[in-house]
Amino acid sequence: MKRSYHVIIVGSGLAGLAAADILSRYGLQILVIDDNAHLGGQLLRELPQAAAAENRFEPDRLKRQGVRLAARIKKGNIQVLNGTQVLGIYPGHILLVADSRGHVSEYCADALILATGARERQLPFKGWTLPGVMSTGAAQILMKSSGILPGRKTLIGGCGPLMLVLAAEILANRGEILAVLDQSSTVMKLKAVTAGPAIWPKLLEGATYLARLAAARVSIKQGVRIVEARGRNQLEEVVVAGVDADGRIVRGTERVYATDTLAVGYGFSPNIELPQQAGCAIKYSKARGGWFVDVSDAMMTTVGDIYAVGEATGIAGAGKSFVEGRIAAWDILKKRSVVDRQTYESNAGPLMRRRSRQVQYGRFLNHLCRLQPGCYAEIPDETVICRCEEITMGTIRSQLNNNFTTMNGIKKATRSGMGNCQGRTCGPILFDILSAYSHRPPDEIGCTSARAPVKTVTLGALAKMTVNTSQDDGDKCNN
Amino acid sequence: MSDLRISSVWRGAKINIRVNGKAVIAFEGETVHATLLAAGYRVLRQTPKTHQPRGIFCGMGVCYDCLVTINGAANQRACMTRVEDRMEIEVDET
Numbered sequence: 001m002k003r004s005y006h007v008i009i010v011g012s013g014l015a016g017l018a019a020a021d022i023l024s025r026y027g028l029q030i031l032v033i034d035d036n037a038h039l040g041g042q043l044l045r046e047l048p049q050a051a052a053a054e055n056r057f058e059p060d061r062l063k064r065q066g067v068r069l070a071a072r073i074k075k076g077n078i079q080v081l082n083g084t085q086v087l088g089i090y091p092g093h094i095l096l097v098a099d100s101r102g103h104v105s106e107y108c109a110d111a112l113i114l115a116t117g118a119r120e121r122q123l124p125f126k127g128w129t130l131p132g133v134m135s136t137g138a139a140q141i142l143m144k145s146s147g148i149l150p151g152r153k154t155l156i157g158g159c160g161p162l163m164l165v166l167a168a169e170i171l172a173n174r175g176e177i178l179a180v181l182d183q184s185s186t187v188m189k190l191k192a193v194t195a196g197p198a199i200w201p202k203l204l205e206g207a208t209y210l211a212r213l214a215a216a217r218v219s220i221k222q223g224v225r226i227v228e229a230r231g232r233n234q235l236e237e238v239v240v241a242g243v244d245a246d247g248r249i250v251r252g253t254e255r256v257y258a259t260d261t262l263a264v265g266y267g268f269s270p271n272i273e274l275p276q277q278a279g280c281a282i283k284y285s286k287a288r289g290g291w292f293v294d295v296s297d298a299m300m301t302t303v304g305d306i307y308a309v310g311e312a313t314g315i316a317g318a319g320k321s322f323v324e325g326r327i328a329a330w331d332i333l334k335k336r337s338v339v340d341r342q343t344y345e346s347n348a349g350p351l352m353r354r355r356s357r358q359v360q361y362g363r364f365l366n367h368l369c370r371l372q373p374g375c376y377a378e379i380p381d382e383t384v385i386c387r388c389e390e391i392t393m394g395t396i397r398s399q400l401n402n403n404f405t406t407m408n409g410i411k412k413a414t415r416s417g418m419g420n421c422q423g424r425t426c427g428p429i430l431f432d433i434l435s436a437y438s439h440r441p442p443d444e445i446g447c448t449s450a451r452a453p454v455k456t457v458t459l460g461a462l463a464k465m466t467v468n469t470s471q472d473d474g475d476k477c478n479n
Numbered sequence: 480m481s482d483l484r485i486s487s488v489w490r491g492a493k494i495n496i497r498v499n500g501k502a503v504i505a506f507e508g509e510t511v512h513a514t515l516l517a518a519g520y521r522v523l524r525q526t527p528k529t530h531q532p533r534g535i536f537c538g539m540g541v542c543y544d545c546l547v548t549i550n551g552a553a554n555q556r557a558c559m560t561r562v563e564d565r566m567e568i569e570v571d572e573t
Binding site: 036 | 482483484485486487488490506508510512513514516517521523526528529531532533534535536538539540541542543544546554558559560561572
């Protein structure tokens, strides 16, 4: 028997929480589903003990909002399924869902809000699969969710502001940093600063982080990239080198750091797989962080009554998520005639104007994480590209030479993107490799198709599922 | 490697888990991958095709690199599972 709701929200980050809060205030029946064990997505990761202390001081305005929303939702009349994965979305807004015990069942709703968030983007280098090499996000999560340092002495590399945030957090937790190596040069960053007033508060925030790191005498280098991670069974040393304007390694500038922990990240990619599987149209833009879900001003996707909010519609951080979740909620309330036109306009109007400023900030953020085509030309043949299927750059290169120059083509020719993560890690990397090699426009290179199940599930769990085929059951969701 | 636990953090109750049969200390609220790292387990599995070691990578349930066996269930994401008292974890270090 399918359980039905007015609205199902997938993802409980700031976007999902903001939507749930408004919708429940107007008495709608809401279900929130999240893969994580906690509410609040990547912004509100913290030890459950710390999260329970509601009155503690939280300096960040958006995190403060998030903590408040999560507390209200826990107390309110909203059903929450944590540790739960959505495997697929079918016509009639039917969701196939695997809960934390691995039980598979169906849910449906009049409207869906997909707040699926983002993941970190990576640039493969030799040895990046060695234990001890982790994403900058992974290093942060270890500290925030479990109170454990990523390593005794951490080397940080990649590009974008998250490196500075991570470094400041390691210092605040009395950890040590070997160096922060920023692949993009000072010149590239200055070009991004012309973006206008939307980014000024963020520049100030960045300057505060830099000052904190300078006070702790952390070595910060610009235009230096990670070349190779070495070690027998786990990370022992990291080779780094200077890069030129095209992203190519400058020979003779190599240097070796001895360390067992390297945190790397090169910006973010929107999590579009679930909306894509549901049939929502996607678009490509470097300023949005790659392929993103195409939405209207009211956050509606190209599929009726399916909304997409937050990082899935373009990378820009928590500010945009907080705005977009609320816009979608007001649109649903207006469509259901729960609020009148005037209430809708006085609430959604200002949010839509704020959204355009947040999108502008996203453009700046994604520019900071831009990688030059030369980075991809220099990936050695033995470097793994698809971590799950263990497909190397050599295999990719030979198939590129065989003219497999689209995402779906290279996937079929090499199996990259067919493993456990279903191309979430190598997909954005392969797209950039194909762009650098073929110079074809994004729409011709394309995006790998997403099919259900979009997350791994055992055949046993699917076999145990009870499928309800009766007609009247489907009618409960009147769509 | 117990020194990776940040001293200023407000921790949950001390619990006992076993990793490959050996007793390991954990604290309520920690995720399995973090407890394993703090206990010095950095290699969590070997890849099926080329037998390469893998450990923590994305830390947020995306990459499926930190797969371990938890209470007899294989291929569980260590980063998405919280530790529980008397949990039995198996990792493939070799």
